[in-house]
Amino acid sequence: MAAFQQSVWALVLWPSLLTASTMLGCRDDGSFSRSTSISQEKLLERVIHHAELIYRVSEESCTLFEEMFIPFPMHLQTNQAAYTCITKTLPIPSSRSEIQQISDKWLLHSVLMLVQSWIEPLINLQTTLDRYDNAPEMLINKTKWVSEKLISLEQGVMVLIKKMLEEGMLTTDYNDEDVFQHGAQPEMMDSVMRDYNLLSCFTKDAHKMEAFLKLLKYRQTDKYNCA
Amino acid sequence: MAPTSSLLLRVVISSLVSTPGWTLLSDWTQTSSSAPLEPHFTDCVSREQETFRCWWSPGIFQNLSSPGDLRVFYLKKESLSSEWKECPEYIHSNRECFFDRNHTAIWITYCMQLRSQNTRYINEDDCFTVENIVRPDPPVSLNWTLLNVSPSGLSYDVVVIWTPPPSADVRVGWMRIEYEVQYREINTTNWEALEVQPYTKQTIYGLHVGKEYEVHIRCKMQGFSKYGDFSDSIFIQVTDIVTEEPLMFILVLVLGIVGVLILIMLIAITQQHRLMMILLPPVPAPKIKGIDSELLKKGKLDDLNFFLNGGGFGGLPPYAPEFYHDEPWVEFIEVEAEDRDGGGKDDSLTSDTQMLLGLTQTGCHHINLGCSNALGFPNNNLGQTSCYDPAVLEANSLMLMGSLLPGQPEEEEEEEKEAASFNDIKRCPTSAESDENKHNPVQPTWINTDFYAQVSNVMPSGGVVLSPGQHVRTQESSSTTEEETRKKENIIETEEKKQTKLLVVNPEGNGYTVENIRSPPPSTSVSPTEYQTVEPSPMSRSHGNQSANIVPDPPRCQIFTPVADYTVVQELDSHRSLILQPPPPPPPPQQSLPSCVPLKVPIGYITPDLLGSLSP
Numbered sequence: 001m002a003a004f005q006q007s008v009w010a011l012v013l014w015p016s017l018l019t020a021s022t023m024l025g026c027r028d029d030g031s032f033s034r035s036t037s038i039s040q041e042k043l044l045e046r047v048i049h050h051a052e053l054i055y056r057v058s059e060e061s062c063t064l065f066e067e068m069f070i071p072f073p074m075h076l077q078t079n080q081a082a083y084t085c086i087t088k089t090l091p092i093p094s095s096r097s098e099i100q101q102i103s104d105k106w107l108l109h110s111v112l113m114l115v116q117s118w119i120e121p122l123i124n125l126q127t128t129l130d131r132y133d134n135a136p137e138m139l140i141n142k143t144k145w146v147s148e149k150l151i152s153l154e155q156g157v158m159v160l161i162k163k164m165l166e167e168g169m170l171t172t173d174y175n176d177e178d179v180f181q182h183g184a185q186p187e188m189m190d191s192v193m194r195d196y197n198l199l200s201c202f203t204k205d206a207h208k209m210e211a212f213l214k215l216l217k218y219r220q221t222d223k224y225n226c227a
Numbered sequence: 228m229a230p231t232s233s234l235l236l237r238v239v240i241s242s243l244v245s246t247p248g249w250t251l252l253s254d255w256t257q258t259s260s261s262a263p264l265e266p267h268f269t270d271c272v273s274r275e276q277e278t279f280r281c282w283w284s285p286g287i288f289q290n291l292s293s294p295g296d297l298r299v300f301y302l303k304k305e306s307l308s309s310e311w312k313e314c315p316e317y318i319h320s321n322r323e324c325f326f327d328r329n330h331t332a333i334w335i336t337y338c339m340q341l342r343s344q345n346t347r348y349i350n351e352d353d354c355f356t357v358e359n360i361v362r363p364d365p366p367v368s369l370n371w372t373l374l375n376v377s378p379s380g381l382s383y384d385v386v387v388i389w390t391p392p393p394s395a396d397v398r399v400g401w402m403r404i405e406y407e408v409q410y411r412e413i414n415t416t417n418w419e420a421l422e423v424q425p426y427t428k429q430t431i432y433g434l435h436v437g438k439e440y441e442v443h444i445r446c447k448m449q450g451f452s453k454y455g456d457f458s459d460s461i462f463i464q465v466t467d468i469v470t471e472e473p474l475m476f477i478l479v480l481v482l483g484i485v486g487v488l489i490l491i492m493l494i495a496i497t498q499q500h501r502l503m504m505i506l507l508p509p510v511p512a513p514k515i516k517g518i519d520s521e522l523l524k525k526g527k528l529d530d531l532n533f534f535l536n537g538g539g540f541g542g543l544p545p546y547a548p549e550f551y552h553d554e555p556w557v558e559f560i561e562v563e564a565e566d567r568d569g570g571g572k573d574d575s576l577t578s579d580t581q582m583l584l585g586l587t588q589t590g591c592h593h594i595n596l597g598c599s600n601a602l603g604f605p606n607n608n609l610g611q612t613s614c615y616d617p618a619v620l621e622a623n624s625l626m627l628m629g630s631l632l633p634g635q636p637e638e639e640e641e642e643e644k645e646a647a648s649f650n651d652i653k654r655c656p657t658s659a660e661s662d663e664n665k666h667n668p669v670q671p672t673w674i675n676t677d678f679y680a681q682v683s684n685v686m687p688s689g690g691v692v693l694s695p696g697q698h699v700r701t702q703e704s705s706s707t708t709e710e711e712t713r714k715k716e717n718i719i720e721t722e723e724k725k726q727t728k729l730l731v732v733n734p735e736g737n738g739y740t741v742e743n744i745r746s747p748p749p750s751t752s753v754s755p756t757e758y759q760t761v762e763p764s765p766m767s768r769s770h771g772n773q774s775a776n777i778v779p780d781p782p783r784c785q786i787f788t789p790v791a792d793y794t795v796v797q798e799l800d801s802h803r804s805l806i807l808q809p810p811p812p813p814p815p816p817q818q819s820l821p822s823c824v825p826l827k828v829p830i831g832y833i834t835p836d837l838l839g840s841l842s843p
Contacts, residue, residue: 056450095332098332207334
C-alpha cells in the first residue's frame with residue numbers, strides 16, 4: 001500500500017519534477033475568483049520563482065540545442081549581430097533605470113505581454129523539435145516543460161494584475177499580433193537556425209520577465225528605500 | 228531610410244558570411260582569430276549589469292594612438308531605425324568608453340565601431356548584449372572557520388564564508404550570482420575548484436593539518452558564462468590542534484588511575500575484606516553449567532539429579548540407566564547408596580559422583596572394583612591404596628570429576644571424603660545389582676558415554692576405536708526422562724559385567740555403531756555375548772546398520788593393548804610439574820577368570836584440589 005501511494009505521488013509530482021514550486025494555477029477561466037485566496041505577496045513570490053525557473057530551464061535548453069546542432073562560429077555569443085529579437089508593439093523597458101521609472105502597472109503588463117507572446121511560438125517549437133532526428137530527450141522534455149510553465153505563469157500574472165492593480169481580466173489579444181520577429185532574415189535561415197534563434201530570444205525574454213518581476217517585488221516590499 | 232537599408236544589408240551580409248574566429252566578446256582562448264592589425268576593441272565588460280565599458284586599441288596604427296584620433300560609435304539595435312551614436316563618455320587615458328546607466332540597456336544588442344578621420348573600422352562581431360558581457364566583481368569579506376577535525380587529528384574541514392560583491396545588486400535580485408571557490412596548497416600550482424553554487428558559504432573538506440592553504444573565489448551570473456576576477460586570497464592554516472585535547476585527556480586519565488590505586492591500597496591496608504571482595508574478587512573455579520554448587524554442598528541429591536538429567540536449564544545430557552541393565556558389557560560405576568546415609572561428609576562426594584555419572588539412588592550401586600590387578604595405586608592423600616583397576620581408576624576419575632562440581636577451593640576434608648567414598652564404593656554388595664538390572668529394562672540403543680570419548684585407535688577399515696571403559700551416554704533423551712524420574716540413575720553396572728566395551732566408530736555411516744565385546748559375565752541375567760550392533764540414535768537408524776566394523780576378536784575375554792590415552796598423575800615435583808604414572812603392563816590373559824583383565828582406564832581429570840594434594 002505504501003508503495004502504491006508512493007507511485008501515485010510520483011505520478012502526481014512528475015510534472016513538477018523540474019520545478020521547486022508549482023503555480024497556484026487556475027486553469028479554468030471561470031475559476032479565477034476562487035483562486036484568489038492567496039495573498040498578493042505570496043503570489044508574487046511564486047510568480048517570480050516561476051520566472052526564475054523558466055529562465056533557467058530555457059537557458060539550459062538553449063545551451064543544449066547549441067551544443068547539439070549549432071556549429072561554433074554561429075553561436076550566439078560569437079555572432080551576436082546575426083541574431084536579433086525584435087519585439088514590436090509595446091515598448092518594454094530595457095534598462096534598470098527605465099524599469100525603475102515605469103509604474104507597476106506597466107511592468108506587469110510588460111511581463112504579461114512577453115509571456116503571452118511566447119506561448120504560441122514555444123508550442124510550435126515543440127512540434128518542430130519532434131521532427132528532428134536526433135533531438136535529445138532532455139531537450140524535448142525541457143521545452144515541453146517550459147511551454148507548460150509559461151501558460152501557468154501567464155495565469156499567475158493575470159491574477160496578480162487583478163489583485164495588484166484591481167483591474168478586470170484583460171483579454172489576451174497579444175497573441176494575435178505578430179509580436180515576435182525572428183531577426184531580419186527569416187528566409188535565410190534554415191529551420192535549425194530559426195529554432196536556435198527562437199530559443200535564444202526566448203531565453204532573453206525569460207530573463208527580462210524575471211528581472212521585471214524581481215524589481216517589481218523589490219519595489220513592493222521596499223517602497224520607502226527603493227532608489 | 229538609407230541607414231536602415233544599409234543596416235539591413237549589413238545584417239544580411241553578416242549572416243551570409245560565416246567567417247571564423249573573431250569575437251570581441253567570447254573567451255580569448257577559443258578564438259582562432261588573426262590578431263587584428265587595425266584598430267579594434269579589446270574588451271567590453273559590465274560589472275553590475277547597469278553600466279559597461281569598452282576598451283580599444285589602435286593596433287599597429289600608432290599614428291592613431293593619440294586621443295581623439297579614434298572615435299567610438301555604437302549602435303543600439305532597439306528598432307530598425309537605430310542610429311550610430313558616439314560614445315557618451317571617453318576615458319582616453321585608458322582608451323576606454325564608459326556607458327553609464329542612462330546609456331546602458333539590457334537585452335538589446337549593441338554594436339561597437341571605431342572610426343578614424345576617414346575610415347570606419349568595422350568588426351561585425353563587436354556586437355553584444357549587456358547581460359552577456361557581465362563579469363561580476365569578486366566577493367568580499369572572505370573568512371573561514373574550523374568545522375571539525377578528523378579523529379586522527381591529521382585533517383580538518385573548514386567553512387569559508389563571504390559576502391556578495393557590493394556592486395552586484397543581489398538583494399533586489401537584479402543579478403543572481405554563483406560562486407566558484409578555488410583553493411590550493413601554498414606554493415603549488417594547481418588550484419582545486421569546487422562546484423559552482425549560489426550560496427555565500429562553502430565547506431572545504433579534507434585539509435591537512437600543518438599545511439597552509441590559499442583560497443580565492445570568483446563570481447558569475449547564473450545562466451551566463453563569464454566569470455569575474457578572483458577575489459583576494461585568504462590563507463588557511465591549522466597547526467596541530469590536537470595537542471591541547473590529549474593533554475587534558477591524559478591528565479584526567481592519570482589522575483583517575485592514581486585515585487583508583489590509592490583507593491585500592493587504602494582498602495588493602497585497612498583490610499576491609501568486604502571491600503576487597505568487591506574490588507578484587509576471587510578467581511572463580513570451574514563450574515558445571517546448570518549445576519548449583521550449593522546443592523552439592525548441601526547434599527540435595529534430588530535437585531541435583533534433576534538438573535543433571537536435563538530437567539533444569541542447561542543440564543547435562545540425560546542418561547538412560549535402564550538401557551544398560553541388560554547389557555553387561557557396559558561398564559558402569561555404582562555408588563553405594565547406604566553410604567550416603569551415613570556420615571554427612573560422605574554425602575556430598577558420593578552424591579557428586581552419582582550426580583556426575585547419573586548413578587542410581589535406589590539400591591546399591593557398585594563400582595566394579597575387581598582388584599585382580601596387583602598394581603597398587605600409590606596414592607598418598609587418597610588414604611588407602613586401592614586396586615589399580617580400570618574401574619577403580621574410573622571411579623577415581625569419577626571422584627575427580629565429582630570434585631569438580633563444587634568448584635571451590637577444596638579443603639582437606641573433601642579429599643578425605645573422596646577417599647572414604649572411594650573405599651565405600653568397594654564394599655557395596657553385588658546382590659543388589661541384579662535386582663536393579665532386572666528392574667530396569669534395557670532398550671538397546673545408544674550407550675552412555677562419558678563427557679568425552681577419546682579416540683584411541685583407528686581401525687584399518689576406517690572405524691575409530693574410542694577409549695574403553697568410558698561410559699557412553701545415550702542420545703535418546705526422550706526415553707531417558709522417564710527413567711530419570713523413575714530411577715534417577717544413569718549408570719548401572721554389575722560386578723560381573725566387567726567386559727569392556729569397545730566403541731567402534733564407523734566413519735562411513737552417518738552415525739556410528741558400537742561393537743561390544745564382552746566376556747561372558749559370571750552371573751548375570753542378561754548377558755548377550757554376541758556382538759551387538761547398537762544403533763547410535765533413532766535418526767541414524769534409517770541409514771541402516773553399519774556393520775562394517777571390525778570385530779577384532781571372538782567375543783570372549785579380550786585382551787586389548789592398553790592405550791595411553793590418559794596417564795595417571797602420580798605427584799607433583801618440586802617444580803610444580805606433573806609426574807605421570809607409567810602405564811601398567813598388560814596383564815596376562817586369564818580366560819578362566821570371570822572377569823577379564825580390563826584395560827587400563829585412565830583417569831580423566833585432575834582437579835585443583837587433588838593437584839594440591841599431590842604436591843609433596
